[in-house]
Amino acid sequence: MSIPSMWKIIRSPSTHLSLGVLTLGGFMAGVVFWGAFNTGLEATNTEEFCISCHEMEANVYQELQETVHWSNNSGVRATCPDCHVPHNWTDKIARKMQASKEVFGKLFGTIDTREKFLDKRLELAQHEWQRFSANKSLECRNCHDYNSMNFDNMSEKAQVQMRRAAERDQSCLDCHKGIAHELPDMLEGVSEAFAQLEQSAAVSGFDTGKTYYSIRQLPIYEDPQLAVEAGQLNAATPVKVLEIDGDSLKVELSGWRRTKGFGRVINEDFGFNISSGHLSKAAAQNDQLVSGFERKEDDMTGLEWERINAVVWMRAGSLAESTEMIWDYAKETYQSSCSVCHTQPDENHFDANTWPGMFNGMLSFVNLDGDSQAVILKYLQKHSSDFSDDKH
Amino acid sequence: MNTNSETKNEVSAVQETKAFLLISALAIPLLTVLGIAGYGFVVWMMQLLMGPPGHF
Structure with a gap:
């Protein structure tokens, strides 16, 4: 049957099929379609599906197994899509379409070795951090709710932080980066940059x-x-x-x-x-x-x-001969290494005697070499509110 | 059922059933999937322009 004649049949009132048959048939087709569509959507939303790619199985899935989201006292665990696929329908569909990029990456072997994965890890992590930051860690909060937290059961140290976070409705990932997978090596290249500074600035x-x-x-x-x-x-x-x-x-x-x-x-x-x-x-x-x-x-x-x-x-x-290049290096390193996790405060946000405490308190989250630490701390102190014209 | 005047536009029951199955089981489901995919794609592109979805 040719397409024009088929089109003509479709456009005309039916002569053999009754209204009842057409309605019932259309209804059945709709039910079947809806079921099949959701089954398909669900199938791509399972952990088995995620780790059917070696890239996921060998890297992030293994790391998850070391964390509390894999095994814990209560026996509730998070699977890949719980955290990484939006639960809201529109965002979920958009995320599924976005996965076409992942299919592309799979086909062309963008991260088919551990080394390639590690090289890309910071970029990949930043995408997720951006998403969590925009929706205030919505996927975490599908399970963890500030309103249901019993602060009294927490250690004193945790209480202080968590009460403050709840007051500000803070995004979980602001502080809990690396909760389910290893953190990217964020400061690779800092020592290299330092060597470069020394080479170009030294007289x-x-x-x-x-x-x-x-x-x-x-x-x-x-x-x-x-x-x-x-x-x-x-x-x-x-x-x-x-x-x-x-x-x-x-x-x-x-x-x-x-x-x-x-x-x-x-x-x-x-x-x-x-x-x-x-x-x-x-x-x-x-x-x-x-x-x-x-x-x-x-x-x-x-x-x-x-x-x-x-x-x-x-x-x-x-x-x-001058501090110019040293400060340039310090400023850049300060901005790049601190902004990975949070918006870094302006240099003149604190005074020179407050900075050491602030700075040293954050050092355990990064791995800066001793010289970089010294240069950055001094940079911050020398550009603190004590030396800045526009006081913060 | 068939009258002489309509012989030219004669449509058999088989043809009509085929046409019905074609659109209900194939064409419409396919278009729906394409439509949803297109919708998802547009939302993705919007997210690229305006940043990831916010807090509800």
Whole structure:
């Protein structure tokens, strides 16, 4: 039968089939279709379906099995679609269409090895984090509801956090990233960037009388042979070159220290806990190395501070002419590593003495090397509300 | 049932049944699936433009 003649039959009133047959037939077809459609939709919404791809089975599925969402006291567990497919019909259909991209990736082997997966992991995780952040972790909250939480059963530490989160109706993933799968290696490349900074910022020739800035934490010595250690110079700290002896520099480090104790920690300015470095016990008490000047009492703590000049030796290297490139690096690293989990506060949101506590409290969530930590903390302190024109 | 005047437009019961099955079992279900897929696709594209769905 040709298509035009078929079309003509379809367009005309039926001559053989009764109205009853047509209605019943259409109704039956509708029921069958609806059932089949939902069965199909459900079939693609099972864990078996998800892990039928090796990419899911070998990576994220294995990691899930180490977590509380796989096995726990109550015997309730979350399957892949519980968290990763929206339950709302429209969003679910859109997500199913979005999966065409995953089919594409499967066909072309975009993440068919563990290495490829790890390389892509941050990007993939960020997609999910974005989604959870926009819907305030709706998929978590299909099971976990602030209104049903018994805060009294929580540990004191958890109570404080959870009550505050409930008040603000906070998105779960703001804090609970990595709850069901391993976290991406977020700071890969930071050490590399640091090496790059050192390469491009370090000066090779030095002039006496000029001030240079340490790029990283550097050892300081009592003697030009660099044999007796005198302590450590902090990153991004100015030193004035007094004398050049081959590969060694005699430098002057100015700052303030508390007179209580051995006076080993040198801070940049009176009353500010901005570290310029620290001295060994012997060096700190050696009048030949450290000369003291005026003393002032800090009203906040009642402790007495003393202005000092320390004259020490160091290796000629890892010094920059200005802090410009160091701050650029610190700013970038601060923004990129902190923004992975949350909106980082503005530099001038805290004052110089508040930043160390804030910063150190977050360090366990990232893996920054010591030099990067030192540079970023100092950057934050030097750009804090104490040094910023527009106070926060 | 068949009169001489309508011989030209003669439609047999078999043809009509075939046509009925074609649209009810094949054409309409297919179009429906396509429509839903298209709808999902449009929503996805909107999400790309306006960000992922928000909080209800």
